Amino acid sequence: xxxxxxxxxxxxxxxxxxxxxxxxxxxxxxxxxxxxxxxxxxxxxxxxxxxxxxxxxxxxxxxxxxxxxxxxxxxxxxxxxxxxxxxxxxxxxxxxxxxxxxxxxxxxxxxxxxxxxxxxxxxxxxxxxxxxxxxxxxxxxxxxxxxxxxxxxxxxxxxxxxxxxxxxxxxxxxxxxxxxxxxxxxxxxxxxxxxxxxxxxxxxxxxxxxxxxxxxxxxxxxxxxxxxxxxxxxxxxxxxxxxxxxxxxxxxxxxxxxxxxxxxxxxxxxxxxxxxxxxxxxxxxxxxxxxxxxxxxxxxxxxxxxxxxxxxxxxxxxxxxxxxxxxxxxxxxxxxxxxxxxxxxxxxxxxxxxxxxxxxxxxxxxxxxxxxxxxxxxxxxxxxxxxxxxxxxxxxxxx
Amino acid sequence: xxxxxxxxxxxxxxxxxxxxxxxxxxxxxxxxxxxxxxxxxxxxxxxxxxxxxxxxxxxxxxxxxxxxxxxxxxxxxxxxxxxxxxxxxxxxxxxxxxxxxxxxxxxxxxxxxxxxxxxxxxxxxxxxxxxxxxxxxxxxxxxxxxxxxxxxxxxxxxxxxxxxxxxxxxxxxxxxxxxxxxxxxxxxxxxxxxxxxxxxxxxxxxxxxxxxxxxxxxxxxxxxxxxxxxxxxxxxxxxxxxxxxxxxxxxxxxxxxxxxxxxxxxxxxxxxxxxxxxxxxxxxxxxxxxxxxxxxxxxxxxxxxxxxxxxxxxxxxxxxxxxxxxxxxxxxxxxxx
Numbered sequence: 001x002x003x004x005x006x007x008x009x010x011x012x013x014x015x016x017x018x019x020x021x022x023x024x025x026x027x028x029x030x031x032x033x034x035x036x037x038x039x040x041x042x043x044x045x046x047x048x049x050x051x052x053x054x055x056x057x058x059x060x061x062x063x064x065x066x067x068x069x070x071x072x073x074x075x076x077x078x079x080x081x082x083x084x085x086x087x088x089x090x091x092x093x094x095x096x097x098x099x100x101x102x103x104x105x106x107x108x109x110x111x112x113x114x115x116x117x118x119x120x121x122x123x124x125x126x127x128x129x130x131x132x133x134x135x136x137x138x139x140x141x142x143x144x145x146x147x148x149x150x151x152x153x154x155x156x157x158x159x160x161x162x163x164x165x166x167x168x169x170x171x172x173x174x175x176x177x178x179x180x181x182x183x184x185x186x187x188x189x190x191x192x193x194x195x196x197x198x199x200x201x202x203x204x205x206x207x208x209x210x211x212x213x214x215x216x217x218x219x220x221x222x223x224x225x226x227x228x229x230x231x232x233x234x235x236x237x238x239x240x241x242x243x244x245x246x247x248x249x250x251x252x253x254x255x256x257x258x259x260x261x262x263x264x265x266x267x268x269x270x271x272x273x274x275x276x277x278x279x280x281x282x283x284x285x286x287x288x289x290x291x292x293x294x295x296x297x298x299x300x301x302x303x304x305x306x307x308x309x310x311x312x313x314x315x316x317x318x319x320x321x322x323x324x325x326x327x328x329x330x331x332x333x334x335x336x337x338x339x340x341x342x343x344x345x346x347x348x349x350x351x352x353x354x355x356x357x358x359x360x361x362x363x364x365x366x367x368x369x370x371x372x373x374x375x376x377x378x379x380x381x382x383x384x385x386x387x388x389x390x391x392x393x394x395x396x397x398x399x
Numbered sequence: 400x401x402x403x404x405x406x407x408x409x410x411x412x413x414x415x416x417x418x419x420x421x422x423x424x425x426x427x428x429x430x431x432x433x434x435x436x437x438x439x440x441x442x443x444x445x446x447x448x449x450x451x452x453x454x455x456x457x458x459x460x461x462x463x464x465x466x467x468x469x470x471x472x473x474x475x476x477x478x479x480x481x482x483x484x485x486x487x488x489x490x491x492x493x494x495x496x497x498x499x500x501x502x503x504x505x506x507x508x509x510x511x512x513x514x515x516x517x518x519x520x521x522x523x524x525x526x527x528x529x530x531x532x533x534x535x536x537x538x539x540x541x542x543x544x545x546x547x548x549x550x551x552x553x554x555x556x557x558x559x560x561x562x563x564x565x566x567x568x569x570x571x572x573x574x575x576x577x578x579x580x581x582x583x584x585x586x587x588x589x590x591x592x593x594x595x596x597x598x599x600x601x602x603x604x605x606x607x608x609x610x611x612x613x614x615x616x617x618x619x620x621x622x623x624x625x626x627x628x629x630x631x632x633x634x635x636x637x638x639x640x641x642x643x644x645x646x647x648x649x650x651x652x653x654x655x656x657x658x659x660x661x662x663x664x665x666x667x668x669x670x671x672x673x674x675x676x677x678x679x680x681x682x683x684x685x686x687x688x689x690x691x692x693x694x695x696x697x698x699x700x701x702x703x704x705x706x707x708x709x710x711x712x713x714x715x716x717x718x719x720x721x722x723x724x725x726x727x728x729x730x731x732x733x734x735x736x
Binding site: 042043044105112113116117119120123124128131132135136137138140141150151152153154155156157158159165169172173176178192193196197199200201252253254255256257258259260267268271386387388389390 | 478483484485490491493494495497498499501502503505506507510511512513514515516517519520521523524526527528529530531532533534535536537538540541544548551554555571574575578579615617618
């Protein structure tokens with residue numbers, strides 16, 4: 001694959017911290033961010049733990065210079081996107097060759113919920129300011145306008161795999177020579193809409209989730225945002241930077257089995273992982289670590305595990321689900337886990353799967369349960385699978 | 400590399416599933432609210448599956464199936480859907496119940512079908528298609544960005560690509576959009592539709608037209624920039640304004656349901672005949688899909704509907720200029736085979 005996308009900068013805000021350093025520290029010290037909700041106002045408070053970002057909307061707004069009355073997803077997005085640009089040393093003069101491709105799943109739903117309280121009784125009621133940023137694309141544009149990114153702006157929404165798809169959309173555009181820089185990733189804030197939606201599906205764990213455990217009971221929802229600034233070789237020169245990590249492979253496939261459930265054999269997951277390996281031109285043996293989708297639901301973990309059992313038969317890489325730290329951040333998860341995958345390569349450290357007690361009976365492997373330092377990691381696979389059968393895998397490699 | 404529109408499938412407020420009917424009749428709305436003319440869905444998917452689908456999903460699936468049938472393709476190499484608003488009916492319904500029942504005793508159905516990728520997912524599910532699948536949700540650039548992705552996939556050798564533009568209008572969304580004053584100017588009605596296309600590097604036996612060029616520009620600061628962007632775009636695609644035979648425009652200047660004749664006064668278009676396509680499909684962010692369908696059938700049939708006057712064949716090139724909120728401009732150039 002020519003025209004590689006180099007990782008030139010990253011930014012992140014999640015339940016385990018604001019910024020790369022805070023996240024790295026929490027991951028290395030096995031500190032999860034899941035617990036009782038503080039900002040989200042729901043009747044399920046005290047009953048359902050969540051991976052909430054510890055900052056109020058006011059805190060986030062003052063960190064990025066946006067008004068605090070905007071949807072929380074826009075604020076989270078802006079904080080992380082800004083860090084990625086700063087980290088890379090990106091300048092506004094590069095705008096004409098920069099794309100901004102962001103993902104989210106419910107746009108400004110947190111505000112729309114407020115609007116509907118009045119509107120559902122009377123169609124002339126409810127403050128319009130609460131629905132003006134309802135669309136997913138509106139969130140991306142708020143951030144694009146704030147950061148001065150005008151050249152190519154787009155939004156992807158494929159449920160839980162959204163930001164993985166946004167990431168490789170940028171890589172594809174760089175590969176085709178359309179862009180020199182692509183700020184890619186995603187954001188989602190916790191909302192009552194998604195919390196109740198997942199709750200009706202009976203897949204939320206009332207305790208802290210245990211991905212890939214025999215006795216797993218479901219997932220915890222989380223929130224956050226993460227972005228990577230991808231640069232072409234030309235872009236990297238303009239930044240005057242070196243980069244040690246590239247996106248080497250990516251693929252997207254559809255499970256075509258059920259609107260919400262994964263096929264038991266993990267067809268879509270297997271096709272996505274295989275496709276990413278093919279594009280990267282590497283053998284399964286060369287993958288050193290997999291950042292699992294690993295939500296903690298019965299269905300996901302067995303489907304993903306089965307696909308890995310088939311594809312990596314005999315030489316299982318080290319793996320873990322970092323959702324045990326952050327919760328499942330939906331539209332942000334692919335990007336948050338992409339950032340963790342890059343940190344894994346940059347720092348030679350594998351972050352463990354928390355709270356794993358009993359390995360799954362059906363699988364001949366189990367995730368890592370201790371921090372592993374001084375690892376030589378060349379290739380990392382990051383999986384994101386979602387509703388609608390949308391499955392994506394990314395491969396990050398040492399350059 | 401040439402990109403062919405091998406086939407189309409379009410459900411809209413006009414008789415667009417049947418090209419002949421489209422050329423011979425025209426639907427007008429009297430109440431600022433254009434709804435799609437929906438087919439008998441049992442022709443497309445078994446009735447049990449159809450019953451579970453919301454209206455936007457039914458429209459999307461039926462338009463996709465029509466497109467694939469017309470193109471004589473069973474499974475596309477990629478499915479791309481573009482929607483600005485997503486599945487509004489199910490989102491509203493889940494929100495209402497969540498508020499009314501105070502987050503208790505909710506059923507998952509509406510939530511499950513509320514995600515923006517539901518149409519693309521259901522198309523894949525009906526086809527049992529495991530191939531590439533993505534959903535773009537970027538306001539009035541949703542469809543255009545999905546086209547950009549389609550073009551890149553085709554260049555990488557992944558094709559044919561099924562790509563569609565789809566948005567629905569509901570009572571709730573219409574009430575909200577009206578309060579924003581979107582339709583206060585009586586020249587614009589709200590609309591909706593599902594327009595799907597099979598794009599490929601090869602024309603096959605069914606191709607209608609060629610997708611020759613595509614360009615978007617966001618928040619142009621002046622009218623000069625708009626005019627220059629159009630000229631640069633044509634230049635880049637080795638086409639002159641002289642070679643453009645018709646412009647399908649969202650331009651609101653002379654845009655009234657009772658003024659359906661082709662206008663030719665706009666300065667951007669240098670006196671070229673132009674037709675306000677939103678007078679047929681209504682106003683919605685992905686309506687450029689409807690315009691692309693209209694351009695393709697006009698080029699294929701070498702005729703315009705009888706109620707469009709002034710413009711005369713032959714039709715070689717049709718330029719689509721969509722502009723939404725004065726912020727999102729797109730240009731799509733469709734050419735004769």
